[in-house]
Amino acid sequence: MVMAPRHPSKREGGSHRIGAYRPPSAPRQPERVRIFLPSPRRPVDRPFSPSTPEIVAISPHADDAEYGAGCLLAAHAALGCRVTIVLMTGANETRVIEAKAAAAALGADLILDPSGSDGCLEITSDRISWLETQLAAASLVLAPHPDDTHQDHRATAGITATALRRSATALSWYRTPSSGPGFSPTAFFPILDEAAAVRGRAIDQHQTQAGRAYLRPEHLALKDSWFGWLGGHRAAEPFQVVRHQFGQLPRLANTDK
Numbered sequence: 149m150v151m152a153p154r155h156p157s158k159r160e161g162g163s164h165r166i167g168a169y170r171p172p173s174a175p176r177q178p179e180r181v182r183i184f185l186p187s188p189r190r191p192v193d194r195p196f197s198p199s200t201p202e203i204v205a206i207s208p209h210a211d212d213a214e215y216g217a218g219c220l221l222a223a224h225a226a227l228g229c230r231v232t233i234v235l236m237t238g239a240n241e242t243r244v245i246e247a248k249a250a251a252a253a254l255g256a257d258l259i260l261d262p263s264g265s266d267g268c269l270e271i272t273s274d275r276i277s278w279l280e281t282q283l284a285a286a287s288l289v290l291a292p293h294p295d296d297t298h299q300d301h302r303a304t305a306g307i308t309a310t311a312l313r314r315s316a317t318a319l320s321w322y323r324t325p326s327s328g329p330g331f332s333p334t335a336f337f338p339i340l341d342e343a344a345a346v347r348g349r350a351i352d353q354h355q356t357q358a359g360r361a362y363l364r365p366e367h368l369a370l371k372d373s374w375f376g377w378l379g380g381h382r383a384a385e386p387f388q389v390v391r392h393q394f395g396q397l398p399r400l401a402n403t404d405k
């Protein structure tokens with residue numbers, strides 16, 4: 149007996165991409181991209197690649213990617229990178245509507261797994277294969293750290309790591325409100341006010357989550373400030389690098405200083 153695939157491909161209509169929001173004042177493809185600055189004294193610049201890099205953030209629930217990587221995603225979307233959020237628990241229609249609005253606010257596409265339910269996301273071979281397909285063109289994948297007290301976050305980390313087990317694609321973990329002590333940041337994305345404002349507008353779309361302490365502006369500002377302190381910036385988003393590709397590193401500028 150031939151089993152029907154549990155996760156239809158994007159071409160078959162199993163995924164839902166929405167149009168990317170483009171801030172009217174932001175150029176779609178600027179000449180240079182500033183990315184992963186190691187310190188304000190040594191900027192790392194690179195010319196914009198003819199093949200647009202794609203950053204994919206895997207989100208267990210509809211607000212996790214915004215919380216953990218929203219500023220990085222917003223900044224790169226505004227610079228012309230293709231940014232995609234993969235929502236693993238796409239069975240909740242209300243949360244999906246909010247996720248679409250939040251992705252649009254960030255300037256990101258949204259793909260969802262309509263079979264994934266909040267609270268009982270499982271690591272299955274079908275789900276791993278489906279995600280592997282979604283990540284085929286990714287330059288950088290971001291997912292929640294495996295050490296997390298929420299079972300859906302742990303499952304998402306396991307699905308992502310397994311989907312990339314045969315891949316050279318760069319992978320970093322981001323932090324969620326329930327990340328455990330195993331999260332040890334090794335990369336810090338400096339946050340500018342514009343990106344923080346866009347993240348705030350994206351988080352505001354999650355109206356069913358309004359009132360959550362970890363989504364309040366004062367919590368986000370403290371988090372940004374603390375990890376900025378650890379990373380040598382005024383404010384920063386923390387990531388733990390699993391795999392980084394030197395071939396994708398930006399060309400170093402001013403290395404004689």
Ligand SMILES: [Zn+2]
Pocket residue numbers: 208209210212298301324
């Ligand atoms: Zn979550």
